[in-house]
Structures are given as C-alpha cells and as structure tokens.
Amino acid sequence: MDFDDQMRRYFGTADLASLTPAQLAGGQERLAVEFGLETDPGRRFAMWxxxxxxxxxxxxxxxxxxxxxxxxxxxxxxxxxxxxxAPQ
Known part of the structure; x- marks a missing residue:
C-alpha cells in the first residue's frame, strides 16, 4: 500500500493540511473500520x-x-x- 494511495482512500486527498477537522475525523473513522475488517497481515500493518x-x-x-x-x-x-x- 502506497502512503498517498492510503491518504486518498480514507481522506480523499494526499494533502492533510487541506482537510477540515470533520474530514480528518471521518477519514480516521473509515480507516479504523477497514482496519477492523482487514484480514491480510501486511495491509493491517500498513493501516495501523x-x-x-x-x-x-x-x-x-x-x-x-x-x-x-x-x-x-x-x-x-x-x-x-x-x-x-515496555516489553512484555
């Protein structure tokens, strides 16, 4: 997963400075939902x-x-x- 692709997918832009607080919160929520549903370890790590x-x-x-x-x-x-x- 490319960083800019992730930004566009969840936030609609690769330019975070252009986002309103509501758009930022919405993108974070979409990201969290998809993270919870993702089963591929590599994609989950990239999302995390x-x-x-x-x-x-x-x-x-x-x-x-x-x-x-x-x-x-x-x-x-x-x-x-x-x-x-701390290590467990």
Missing part, C-alpha cells in the same frame, strides 16, 4: 502504521494478537521516533 502516524492507532495488544506483529509494530514506533510500549 498510518493510524499511528496520525495519532489514532489502537494499542498494540488490541491491534495485533501475534507477538511477532506486536514486535514489528514496536520497531516501527522506534524507527518513527515514537516511544514503544
């Missing part, structure tokens, strides 16, 4: 990464049941510059 970047990602234990996927998400968080959860 976008939600993380936007500050609306579910907690790792909710988003990923598999420990390896949780660890990959922690690695992404570290690389992105965020703070990962």
């Amino acid at each position: 990464a976008l939600m993380y970047i936007m500050g609306c990602a579910p907690d790792l234990d909710v988003a990923f049941k598999d420990a390896a996927e949780q660890n990959a998400a922690r690695d992404f968080m570290d690389l992105f510059g965020g703070q990962s959860e």
Whole structure:
C-alpha cells in the first residue's frame, strides 16, 4: 500500500493540511473500520502504521494478537521516533 494511495482512500486527498477537522475525523473513522475488517497481515500493518502516524492507532495488544506483529509494530514506533510500549 502506497502512503498517498492510503491518504486518498480514507481522506480523499494526499494533502492533510487541506482537510477540515470533520474530514480528518471521518477519514480516521473509515480507516479504523477497514482496519477492523482487514484480514491480510501486511495491509493491517500498513493501516495501523498510518493510524499511528496520525495519532489514532489502537494499542498494540488490541491491534495485533501475534507477538511477532506486536514486535514489528514496536520497531516501527522506534524507527518513527515514537516511544514503544515496555516489553512484555
């Protein structure tokens, strides 16, 4: 999944600065709904990464049941510059 494609799919544009707060919230809601329905691990991870970047990602234990996927998400968080959860 290409980042710009994800932005257009959920928000109607790749330019977040052009969105109103209502449009941003609507896109985040569409993204969360599709994330909950998605079964492909790679697509789920891409969706979660976008939600993380936007500050609306579910907690790792909710988003990923598999420990390896949780660890990959922690690695992404570290690389992105965020703070990962404490190891379990």
